[in-house]
Amino acid sequence: IWGLALLGVLFKLAFAHRFEALSLVTYLTMGWLSLIVIYQLVTRLEAGGVTLLAIGGVVYTLGVIFYASKRIRFGHAIWHAFVLGGSACHFMAIYLYV
Known part of the structure; x- marks a missing residue:
């Protein structure tokens, strides 16, 4: 990576x-x-941790809609909010389950 x-x-x-x-x-x-390492994650991490990681990834991905759109006012700022949300999910997955 x-x-x-x-x-x-x-x-x-x-x-x-x-x-x-x-x-x-x-x-x-x-x-x-x-x-690529989903099997290792699922077998070693509790379901709540995997769920938080997945939700974080989805939040990051949904934010791309705002990042890519030139027509949505403040789209770039909204995208940053989605990045914060995804990061918060990933942080909580590590904090609570690792």
């Missing part, structure tokens, strides 16, 4: 705002790559 992050940084430096849709798809893909 860190290799993908580094490639993303280099891509953004080279192409800045030329491929916004591709960048967005890449961000979402990287976020959901955790599904």
